[in-house]
Amino acid sequence: MFKITAIALLALSASTSVFAADAVQQIPQAPAAVEIAPFSWSGAYVGIQGGGGWLDADFSTGFGSATEDFNGGIFGGFVGYNWQFSNGFVLGIEGDADYNWNEQDDLFGLPGLEAGTEWSGSVRGRLGYAFDRALIYGAGGWTATRAYLETPFDKESETFSGWTIGAGVDYAVTDDVFIRGEYRYNNFGDKEIAPGLNVDLDQHVVKAGIAIKF
Template identity: 65%
Template sequence: MFKTIALASALVLSASVSAMAADAVYEVPAAPVAVDAPAFTWAGAYAGVQGGAGWLDGTFGLAGVGSATQDFDGGIVGGFVGYNWQFSNGFVAGIEGDLDYNFNEESALGTDIGTDWSGSVRGRVGYAFDRALVYGAAGWTATNGYVKNSALGIDENEVFNGWTVGAGVDFAVTDNMFLRGEYRYNDFGDKDIVPGLNVDLDQSVVKVGLGVKF
């Protein structure tokens, strides 16, 4: 009798363990589905700061006398804002504006000559190699030229308008921050800054920048 009870108990225990094992296998959670991280995009608004060096050449023509040239080289510091559209084939188009201050004043015979602020509005076209954006840009540019001589009572300013063209590389170090390197050529045109003195200005610029993409 004891053997019969023991055998029945063993059968019941075995069935219970088998049922629990079956339930354990059945309740194993499914493996998580891999989700691809979203691809980086240059689309959207951005803003940043920039600085570098400019090599400004001035040609001065004095009516009835002749002409002479002078270099106005110096540092540049400023900022930029813009907006990009990125297409599925990797091409990027955008528009950008910037405003800089030039430190390029030259003095001779008590007369100070130079340019202070400059700015531009440019269209940009480029190609994105993931986090690297190679681009070319062109558009309108302007700068404020001045001549000052306190002894002669001269304090004249003229805004020169012209065109700009250049190229550069933006590289995203994070999803929202990028570094920039750029070369630009500015042709500011010519004007009579004082009666009889015509001034023609053009400039080569190298800049580096730090931007934030929103």
């Protein structure tokens, strides 16, 4: 009787061990952790932009002065490069070129007298701070524009150059594409655009853009 009982206990113990081993083998393994690299603003980019500009022109001669507003649309492109540091700060350099639609007909109420600016551009340094995919930045540097004064008989053009400063926000909608909103103030300085006629130009600009990041 004792032998039968011992054999039964041994058989039960062996079967329990087999079931326990099967249970251990059937427990699924936890998936391996996948590290997602944080987004970085470092690298080159190129994009297009458009918006509106509000340009003030102060004309002066030996006989007096007058102010005219030249407002209109702006469209162009930009290219740049960013370096992002481990503390979240981003340093960059950017250049852009735009065309301005801001001509004014019958300047000073004189029929046939037209003025405005055509191409403008800038080279700016940028400093910003990245909140993951959002980059808030300030920028400043050199700017220039081509202004003209046209009569029925002649056209005078001059290139004005000065300084620009502004701020904006870039937001990465994907790893390779970002959108932008920006405000800028341009001071183009003053110059004689026609004999005896001096003009001082400054401009406020609001732009939106989209770019591809490499």
